[in-house]
Amino acid sequence: xxxxxxxxxxxxxxxxxxxxxxxxxxxxxxxxxxxxxxxxxxxxxxxxxxxxxxxxxxxxxxxxxxxxxxxxxxxxxxxxxxxxxxxxxxxxxxxxxxxxxx
Amino acid sequence: xxxxxxxxxxxxxxxxxxxxxxxxxxxxxxxxxxxxxxxxxxxxxxxxxxxxxxxxxxxxxxxxxxxxxxxxxxxxxxxxxxxxxxxxxxxxxxxxxxxxxx
DNA sequence: GACTAACGTTAGTTATGACTTACCAAATGG
DNA sequence: CCATTTGGTAAGTCATAACTAACGTTAGTC
Numbered sequence: 001x002x003x004x005x006x007x008x009x010x011x012x013x014x015x016x017x018x019x020x021x022x023x024x025x026x027x028x029x030x031x032x033x034x035x036x037x038x039x040x041x042x043x044x045x046x047x048x049x050x051x052x053x054x055x056x057x058x059x060x061x062x063x064x065x066x067x068x069x070x071x072x073x074x075x076x077x078x079x080x081x082x083x084x085x086x087x088x089x090x091x092x093x094x095x096x097x098x099x100x101x102x
Numbered sequence: 103x104x105x106x107x108x109x110x111x112x113x114x115x116x117x118x119x120x121x122x123x124x125x126x127x128x129x130x131x132x133x134x135x136x137x138x139x140x141x142x143x144x145x146x147x148x149x150x151x152x153x154x155x156x157x158x159x160x161x162x163x164x165x166x167x168x169x170x171x172x173x174x175x176x177x178x179x180x181x182x183x184x185x186x187x188x189x190x191x192x193x194x195x196x197x198x199x200x201x202x203x204x
Numbered sequence: 205g206a207c208t209a210a211c212g213t214t215a216g217t218t219a220t221g222a223c224t225t226a227c228c229a230a231a232t233g234g
Numbered sequence: 235c236c237a238t239t240t241g242g243t244a245a246g247t248c249a250t251a252a253c254t255a256a257c258g259t260t261a262g263t264c
Contacts, residue, residue, distance in 0.1 A: 011113030
C-alpha cells in the first residue's frame with residue numbers, strides 16, 4: 001500500500017537525486033541544494049514528498065534539520081518490486097514450457 | 103540506467119494497473135481496457151510507455167497484439183532498489199554504532 | 205474486394221506537479 | 235534583544251502528461 005507512494009516519490013529525477021544524497025549521508029537541506037541545480041525551496045518540497053512517502057526522516061539539530069533515509073519504506077518497495085519480478089519470471093517459464101510441448 | 107524509465111513508467115497508478123494485468127497473464131489491449139475505467143487508446147498509450155521502458159514486449163497474433171511482461175527490466179529495477187535499500191540499512195547501522203560509542 | 209474486428213496515432217483539452225520568488229518562523233551568537 | 239543562519243510555506247508560472255474523441259491501419263472473413 002505504501003510502496004506506491006515510494007514509487008511515485010522516486011519517479012522524479014531531481015527528487016531521486018535528493019534522496020540519493022540523503023542516502024549517502026544525512027544532510028541538512030542547504031547542503032543538498034548546494035549540489036543540485038535547483039533552489040533550496042525546491043529541495044524542501046522534494047524532501048516533504050519523500051517524508052510523506054516514508055523514505056526519509058527528519059532530525060532537528062538546533063536550527064538545522066538533518067534528513068535521514070528510512071530503510072523500512074525502501075524495504076517495502078523492494079519487496080513489491082521483487083514480487084512483480086518473480087511473477088514475470090514465472091510467467092516466462094510457463095510460456096517456455098508451453099513452447100516445449102509442441 | 104534503464105531502471106529510471108521503469109521507475110517512471112510504474113509511477114502512474116493507471117499504468118501500474120495495466121502492467122499488473124499483463125503480469126498476471128499476456129493479454130490483448132481490448133481485454134485490459136475492458137477491466138479498467140479508461141478508454142482503450144489510453145491503455146494503448148500506457149502500453150507504449152511500458153514498452154519503451156522495456157517492461158513489456160509485444161507479440162502480434164493476427165489482428166491482435168499480446169502484451170507480455172519482460173522480467174529483465176524488472177530485474178534491473180529490483181537490483182537498483184535493493185542497492186538503495188542496502189545502503190540505507192548500512193547507514194542506519196553505522197548511526198547505531200556511533201550511538202553506542204557514547 | 206467490401207466488411208469487420210482489433211489496435212495504434214493524432215489533436216486537443218485539462219489537470220497535475222516541479223520550480224522560483226517572496227515571505228515567515230525558529231534557534232543561535234554577539 | 236537584535237541580527238544572522240537555516241529552513242519551511244505560499245502564490246504564481248509553466249511544462250508535462252494523462253485522457254478522450256476522431257481518424258487511419260492492418261489482418262482476417264464473407
